Amino acid sequence: MRYAVVIEKAQNNYSAYVPDLPGCVAxxxxxxEVEAQIREAIEFHLDGLREDGAQIPQPSSRVEYVEVAA
Structure with missing residues (x-):
């Protein structure tokens, strides 16, 4: 599966989350480092859903960049 990941610069580090997997953050x-951590977090999150017998969300978020005049 291929999930969209949002990576944001924080004051002293980077954070990442997966819009299609609420609560999956790194x-x-x-x-x-944050890319490696979010990859691991996704695997852990999906394993937990499987263990709980929950449905695995299908990737549905899209990522687009929009150009605007500065």
Whole structure:
């Protein structure tokens, strides 16, 4: 599965979340670290859903960039 991930710069680190998996979040000191952490968080989140017998949400979020005049 391929989920959209939002990575945001915080004051001292980076945070990431998955819009299609509420509660699935991660932080890291660098972009590379937060990407690795969110990948692990997604796997852990999906494992937990499976163990609980819950339905795995299908990826449905889209990511688009919109250009505007600055």
């Amino acid at each position: 932080t890291g000191a660098t972009i590379d």
